[in-house]
Amino acid sequence: xxxxxxxxxxxxxxxxPRSFADGNGDGIGDLPGxxxxxxxxxxxxxxxxxxxPFYRSPQRDAGYDVADYRDxxxxxxxxxxxxxxxxxxxxxxxxxxxxLVPNHTSSDHAWFQAALAxxxxxxxxxxxxxxxxxxxxxxxxxxxxxxxxGGDAWTRVTEPDGxxxxxxxxxxxxxxxxxxxxNPEVREELEDVLRFWLRRGVDGFRVDVAHGLVxxxxxxxxxxxxxxxxxxxxxxGPLSDPGAPEDGSTGASNSGPxxxxxxxxxxxxxxxxxxxxxxxxxxxxxALVAEAWVEPLSRLARYVREDEMQQxxxxxxxxxxxxxxxxxxxxxxxxxxxDAVGAPTxxxxxxxxxxxxxxxxxxxxxxxxxxxxxxxxxxxxEALGLRxxxxxxxxxxxxxxxxxxxxxxxxxxxxxxxxxDDVRQDPAFFRTQGAEAGRDGCRxxxxxxxxxxxxxxxxxxxxxxPQPTGWGAYAADAQAGVPGSTLELYxxxxxxRRERRLGAGGLEWVEGYPETVLAFRIFExxxxxxxLANLGTQPVPLPDARVLVASTDLPGDGTxxxxxxxxxxx
Ligand code: TEU
Ligand code: CA
Numbered sequence: 001x002x003x004x005x006x007x008x009x010x011x012x013x014x015x016x017p018r019s020f021a022d023g024n025g026d027g028i029g030d031l032p033g034x035x036x037x038x039x040x041x042x043x044x045x046x047x048x049x050x051x052x053p054f055y056r057s058p059q060r061d062a063g064y065d066v067a068d069y070r071d072x073x074x075x076x077x078x079x080x081x082x083x084x085x086x087x088x089x090x091x092x093x094x095x096x097x098x099x100l101v102p103n104h105t106s107s108d109h110a111w112f113q114a115a116l117a118x119x120x121x122x123x124x125x126x127x128x129x130x131x132x133x134x135x136x137x138x139x140x141x142x143x144x145x146x147x148x149x150g151g152d153a154w155t156r157v158t159e160p161d162g163x164x165x166x167x168x169x170x171x172x173x174x175x176x177x178x179x180x181x182x183n184p185e186v187r188e189e190l191e192d193v194l195r196f197w198l199r200r201g202v203d204g205f206r207v208d209v210a211h212g213l214v215x216x217x218x219x220x221x222x223x224x225x226x227x228x229x230x231x232x233x234x235x236x237g238p239l240s241d242p243g244a245p246e247d248g249s250t251g252a253s254n255s256g257p258x259x260x261x262x263x264x265x266x267x268x269x270x271x272x273x274x275x276x277x278x279x280x281x282x283x284x285x286x287a288l289v290a291e292a293w294v295e296p297l298s299r300l301a302r303y304v305r306e307d308e309m310q311q312x313x314x315x316x317x318x319x320x321x322x323x324x325x326x327x328x329x330x331x332x333x334x335x336x337x338x339d340a341v342g343a344p345t346x347x348x349x350x351x352x353x354x355x356x357x358x359x360x361x362x363x364x365x366x367x368x369x370x371x372x373x374x375x376x377x378x379x380x381x382e383a384l385g386l387r388x389x390x391x392x393x394x395x396x397x398x399x400x401x402x403x404x405x406x407x408x409x410x411x412x413x414x415x416x417x418x419x420x421d422d423v424r425q426d427p428a429f430f431r432t433q434g435a436e437a438g439r440d441g442c443r444x445x446x447x448x449x450x451x452x453x454x455x456x457x458x459x460x461x462x463x464x465x466p467q468p469t470g471w472g473a474y475a476a477d478a479q480a481g482v483p484g485s486t487l488e489l490y491x492x493x494x495x496x497r498r499e500r501r502l503g504a505g506g507l508e509w510v511e512g513y514p515e516t517v518l519a520f521r522i523f524e525x526x527x528x529x530x531x532l533a534n535l536g537t538q539p540v541p542l543p544d545a546r547v548l549v550a551s552t553d554l555p556g557d558g559t560x561x562x563x564x565x566x567x568x569x570x
Contacts, residue, residue, distance in 0.1 A: 007204070007287040007310045007402060008344045009503025010047040011494060012097065014406045016352045017054045017076055018062065018464060019445045019457075027454075027462030029445065031077035035085045037448070038092055040476060044410055044487075045494035048095035050206050050289075052352060054082070058108045060175040061427050062352075062443070064099075064208060065106035069193040079200075086201045095203035097287070102190050103209040104176040112177050116157060120166050127186055128177045129169035130157075131219070142167050144221045145258060149173055150431035153258075169219070171212055171258060173427040181213045181267065191274050198278045204287035207268075210303060210312070211292035214264045216257030224256045254293050268308040287311060289346070297337035304343040311402060314338075314346045318354055321366040322388060324518045324535040328509070331399065331520075335507065344401035344503075349392060351406045356442045358382065358389035359415035386412050387563045390489055390551040394565035395533040397493045398502050398522055405490075408446050411474045412486035415441040416467070423466060440465060447475040484553055492549050496567065500529055514540060517560075521570075533565040545569050 021033030031054060041049060053063035054076040063073070072082050089096050105112055111127050118124035120132070131142035133156065141154035148171055155174040159165035169178045179186050194205065254260075268288065275286040288309035294300045303312045316330045338345040349357045362385020389412065397403055419440055421429075429438030445463040448456030450472040454463045472478065479485035497503060505524035513519040516536025522529045529548070534540055539559035546569040547554065552561070560566055 005285050005310070006047060006095065007285065007289075009400075009501070010095075010402045011045070011397070011497070011503075012048045012050050012402065012404050013041055013044070013046040014050045014052065014351060014404060016052045016407055016443060019443050020407055021446065021448065022454075022458035022460075022462070023077075025458055025460035025462065026075070027458055027460070028075050028464045029457070030075065031072065031081035031085050035081070035088050038085075038088055038094065041089075041094060042092040043480075044491055045498065046094065046405065048097055048203065049089060050097040050404070051099060053099045053101060057106055058175065060106070061173055062425065064101055065104070065108075065173070065176050066101050067106040067108040068110075069100075069190075070196050083200060090201065096201070097204040097206055097289070098197055098202050099208060100190075100193070100197075100205040101208040102179070102181075103212045104170065104172060104178045107175045107177055115168075115177075117160055119160070123185075125166070126183055127180060129180050129215070129219070130166045131169070133167050138164070138166075142169075143219050144223075145169070145171075145219075145256075147172060147174075147431065148254070149428040150433075150435075169215075171209070173431065175427075178215075179213075181263070187267065187270070191271065194271060194274050195277075198275065198286060202286070204275075204289065204310075206289050206291060207309070208291055210268070210290035210309075211254065211260045211264065211294050212258060213267060214261040216261055220257050222256045222258075255295075260292070260294050260299060265302065265305075265308060268303065272307055272309070285310065289313065297333055298340070301337045301341045301343070304338065305341050310343065311346050313348050313404065315348055317347060317349055317392070317396065318360075322361055322535055323366065324516050324533070327395075327518055327533075327535070331507070332509075335400065338401070346401055347396045347399055347403045349389075349396060349406075350409050350442065351404070352443055353439050354442065356406075356413060356415045357392060357409065358385040358412060359417065361385050361388040361392060362414070380414070380417070382414050384563070385414065386486070387552055390486060391533055391535075391563050391565040393490070394493055394549070394551040394567070395518055395531055397497050398520075398529065398531045398567060400503060400505050400507055400522065402503065406442075408474075410487055410490040411447070411476060411479060413444075413446075413474055416444045416465075417441055418468065419444075419465065425465070444468070444471075447471040449475050449477040489549070489551060493567075496548055500524060500527065502529060505529075514538075518565075528570055530568040530570055531565065532560055532568065534560045534562050537562050542566065543568065 018029045020029045021037045023030045023032035054072055055066045056068035056071040056073045057063045057065050072079050086096050114124040115128055132138050134140040141152050145153040147153045153171055154167040156167045157165045170176050171178055278286050290303040290309050290312035292303055292312055300312050303309050314334050320326050320330050334345045359380040362380030424438055424440045426438030426440050444465050444467055445457040453461040455471050455475055457463050479487035501524040502522050505522035508521045510519040510521055517540055518533040520531050539561050542558055542560050548567040550566040552564045
């Protein structure tokens with residue numbers, strides 16, 4: 001490990017533990033499974049791995065409902081397995097970022113169970129947001145907030161004496177009660193959880209719903225619109241123009257009295273101090289990355305000020321239409337917003353909450369495309385989508401800053417759009433009574449080999465979600481060493497990115513190409529790299545320079561075909 005601020009240019013690979021690799025054959029991915037596949041990540045060339053939650057949990061929201069922050073869920077393994085995974089990653093020079101879920105606990109958490117057993121007004125209830133209901137008998141929710149997964153954001157409890165009682169707030173599922181962050185006990189506990197994992201050697205935390213911890217004083221009613229998990233918006237239906245904000249950010253942010261309150265920053269300043277206690281001068285800067293759906297980007301940038309987090313996810317590309325002008329706006333806006341606070345930006349094309357980018361980009365007509373982050377596009381063209389996804393990946397990996405990859409994107413995996421409803425597990429699907437498809441389609445277990453059933457995911461051939469037929473063609477084994485495969489494209493791009501220090505470079509737009517071409521130069525040291533991405537429908541002439549890598553084989557006639565990106569010398 002170097003002593004630099006590694007996170008500034010890091011490529012960070014998201015592992016979704018239940019779907020990565022199953023070690024013990026029960027059909028659910030686990031920590032020993034991840035450890036056994038770390039060589040795949042080393043060969044890919046990533047700097048760090050971010051692990052989605054593996055803590056003790058009833059798994060009602062796939063682990064984003066934590067019952068014990070200091071233990072590993074038995075389905076994923078043990079604390080010793082976590083230690084072994086961290087050590088094995090570090091041996092390979094891969095840093096480990098874990099997911100912290102501070103906005104809510106599981107309803108199975110000992111604190112919430114104690115709160116249910118205690119009386120209104122008790123210190124046990126004061127760790128959560130319990131309130132009396134409105135109406136003559138308290139039969140109405142305390143305010144009009146809606147859950148991001150659909151339905152009321154409040155659930156009424158039965159008091160220990162059997163009478164209908166208070167209500168508690170949950171911005172997500174009813175099994176995810178929100179903590180009261182104005183309570184010092186809550187702050188102390190979560191800081192102690194940070195220390196628990198820092199002592200075990202983790203290099204950072206991805207902070208779930210970082211913009212949600214503090215709610216407006218008095219929990220006032222709100223008549224605005226909550227951006228729902230399906231990309232619809234509680235009041236107005238699907239967001240019509242995802243590119244609406246001027247800086248090109250997603251248009252899917254959460255706003256209102258439950259999000260982005262000034263008080264959150266004080267929390268992250270004290271967390272940063274906790275992380276700095278562990279700065280050993282060698283593996284410097286344990287890092288915090290905010291998952292904050294906040295707009296405009298200048299608001300997002302406030303989470304990464306000098307004494308707060310080092311990174312925040314920039315989700316802008318999730319909603320960018322396949323249009324060069326739209327990407328130019330987003331890239332310029334993102335770099336400017338973060339430059340203003342002296343931090344690098346991040347780039348994200350996929351994660352466990354959104355439709356995989358080959359499927360998002362696979363709709364020929366991008367102008368009439370629905371908000372493709374959460375809702376399934378009708379009939380994506382998989383071949384076109386993959387071609388564009390590879391092109392998008394290639395220009396993204398050239399951009400200054402840090403990049404996040406979601407497991408399986410290096411294999412070119414599409415969304416599973418044909419999952420039967422009875423196998424789905426996402427609570428967002430159930431809370432909306434199936435009105436939207438939910439997020440299971442991007443969480444399908446990875447194909448490692450052509451071996452059916454389960455394509456090498458599990459030694460017993462089981463998989464907690466069915467994999468599509470044809471999954472074997474995407475298998476890591478089938479792509480490794482095959483020129484032109486998506487996996488080899490990722491490996492090559494990451495190698496060149498590292499060699500040419502692209503993440504640390506400066507960007508300059510290049511004139512002289514058609515409007516439909518993204519053309520920029522990355523300057524690093526004395527060298528520069530020219531990046532050309534053809535988002536139009538006609539081939540464009542390439543300059544006379546050495547091609548370093550192209551997202552799809554070039555025809556050899558000196559042109560760059562539609563939906564292809566190339567990196568060139570100079
Ligand atoms: O997601 C938080 C979250 O709010 C968005 O993903 C949400 O869908 C968006 O704001 C809609 O506008 C995180 C996790 O990534 C997700 O998997 C969890 O379900 C959620 O928190 C609850 O912990
Ligand atoms: Ca398992």
